[in-house]
Amino acid sequence: MRILFLGDVVGRSGRDALVARLPTLRAALRADLVVVNGENASHGFGLAPDMARAMMGAGADAITLGNHAWDRKELIPFLEQEPRVIRPANFPPGTPGRGAVVVEVPGNRRALVVNVMGRLFMDALDDPFRAVQAEVQRHRLGAGGTIQASVIDVHAEASSEKAAFGHSFDGLVSLVVGTHTHTPTADYQVLPGGTAYQTDAGMCGDYDSVIGMQKGGAALRFWRKMPGEKLAPAEGEATLCGIFVETDDATGLALRAEPLRQGGRLSQAMPAV
Numbered sequence: 001m002r003i004l005f006l007g008d009v010v011g012r013s014g015r016d017a018l019v020a021r022l023p024t025l026r027a028a029l030r031a032d033l034v035v036v037n038g039e040n041a042s043h044g045f046g047l048a049p050d051m052a053r054a055m056m057g058a059g060a061d062a063i064t065l066g067n068h069a070w071d072r073k074e075l076i077p078f079l080e081q082e083p084r085v086i087r088p089a090n091f092p093p094g095t096p097g098r099g100a101v102v103v104e105v106p107g108n109r110r111a112l113v114v115n116v117m118g119r120l121f122m123d124a125l126d127d128p129f130r131a132v133q134a135e136v137q138r139h140r141l142g143a144g145g146t147i148q149a150s151v152i153d154v155h156a157e158a159s160s161e162k163a164a165f166g167h168s169f170d171g172l173v174s175l176v177v178g179t180h181t182h183t184p185t186a187d188y189q190v191l192p193g194g195t196a197y198q199t200d201a202g203m204c205g206d207y208d209s210v211i212g213m214q215k216g217g218a219a220l221r222f223w224r225k226m227p228g229e230k231l232a233p234a235e236g237e238a239t240l241c242g243i244f245v246e247t248d249d250a251t252g253l254a255l256r257a258e259p260l261r262q263g264g265r266l267s268q269a270m271p272a273v
Contacts, residue, residue: 001105001149001249004031004260005177006242007184008066010040010205010212011233015051017240017263018204022058025262029244029273032105034059035113035151037179038085039066040203044213044233046071049078052085061103062086064115066155066180067123069097088117088155090131100135102147109249111149111174112139118156118180128154129168136172141252149174149247156180159199166197174247174254177201182211184241184259184266194253202241207265209234239264244271 004026009018018036026034036055038047046068052075055063062084069087070076079085079097089099100114114135116128132152139146150173154165162178169176171193177200178185184202191197203212210218213231221229240262246255258271 001032001109001111001247002030003033003035003111003149003151003175003245003247004029004242005151005153005175005201005245006034006036006204006240007201008037008040008179008182008203008205008212009055010182010203011044011235013233013235013238014203014205014212015041015054017238019054019058021240021262022060025240026059029271032107032109033061033103033111033149033151035062035064035153036060037066037153037155037201038063039068039155040212042072044231047075047085048072049074052078052082056084062101062113064113064153064155064179066117086113086115088115088125088128089135090116090126090128092126099131105148109148110146111151112147113151113153115153115155118154118158118161120156120158120161122157129165132165132169136169141173143250145252147252148249149252152176154178159185162199166191166195170195171253174252175243175245177243184261188243188257188259190254190257194251196243196245196254196257198243198257198259201243202261204240205238206234206236207239208236237264239266241266
């Protein structure tokens with residue numbers, strides 16, 4: 001299975017780039033499954049239903065969220081209606097929405113997508129490791145199993161926590177990928193047990209910025225520590241950042257993992273087809 005995961009979509013620049021480029025990109029990579037983190041799509045904070053529909057219309061099979069999941073209140077009822085948009089699975093029981101979805105993939109195949117949020121330097125939530133373990137144990141991976149691939153989006157601040165996720169689930173899932181810090185890391189790899197891993201996929205947004213936000217207001221927050229410094233998304237050309245993984249349908253494990261960076265300011269990277 002060919003899997004494309006794209007990091008946090010930030011603001012209008014990221015949304016417009018994603019919707020415009022994803023159909024061509026999906027076709028060029030012959031991607032079977034596309035997963036997008038959309039939690040910063042609305043002015044950098046949250047996701048609106050119409051934005052989710054546009055992303056899915058452009059080719060996203062599932063959309064994951066994170067700590068800004070509730071910033072657009074109109075998304076709450078939408079989460080109950082649209083199972084392909086998922087919030088972190090380790091929110092407490094009774095929280096609206098779902099933390100995982102099984103997506104139908106061409107070739108009569110199925111893929112599990114799980115979203116969790118880290119706890120180091122983040123909101124206090126339930127244990128994300130046990131939340132993922134519970135979802136993984138519900139399915140059998142590989143040929144003849146209930147799923148042929150699995151993607152875990154770990155929305156977390158600390159690189160150590162994300163790395164621990166990768167090694168904890170190595171050999172049990174197809175891909176563990178980090179989001180939230182908006183900077184693509186160079187450690188994309190296939191771990192010894194066969195799980196593809198990257199500490200952070202980066203963002204889909206303008207990199208002439210402070211992690212997607214306009215430089216002036218963001219920098220002043222560090223200089224002055226004054227209340228009221230407002231953040232707004234940067235509006236220059238976006239770079240689409242993510243990771244491309246090819247898996248073996250027999251095992252559900254990764255054969256290769258390559259970075260993707262298209263458009264904007266960053267050095268370009270296009271996975272081999």
